[in-house]
Amino acid sequence: MLVKNNTARIIGINSQGEKSVKVLPGDNPAVEITAKMAKLDHVKELIEKGDLVSVTKATEQKAKVSEEPKD
Numbered sequence: 001m002l003v004k005n006n007t008a009r010i011i012g013i014n015s016q017g018e019k020s021v022k023v024l025p026g027d028n029p030a031v032e033i034t035a036k037m038a039k040l041d042h043v044k045e046l047i048e049k050g051d052l053v054s055v056t057k058a059t060e061q062k063a064k065v066s067e068e069p070k071d
Contacts, residue, residue: 001038002030003052011052013037023052030055 005011005023014020015037023031037043046052 001033001035002055002057003033003047004028004030004055005051006053007051011046013040013043015040 003023005025005028008025010025011023012020013023013033015034018034018036021031021033021037023033033043043052047054
């Protein structure tokens, strides 16, 4: 699952036996989290509150294209 951070702070996601993931705020690229991480209560709560937003690769690509300067 790809997620973006809608807050003004770094969100760290830790899951036992997996490498921790930091989701940077602002205009940073989406970060891939594992299915195990997505099932964590903390992550579910952040998604429900809107602090983390699930995005698709297509959505991420559209955002990159729209940000490119036009000549």
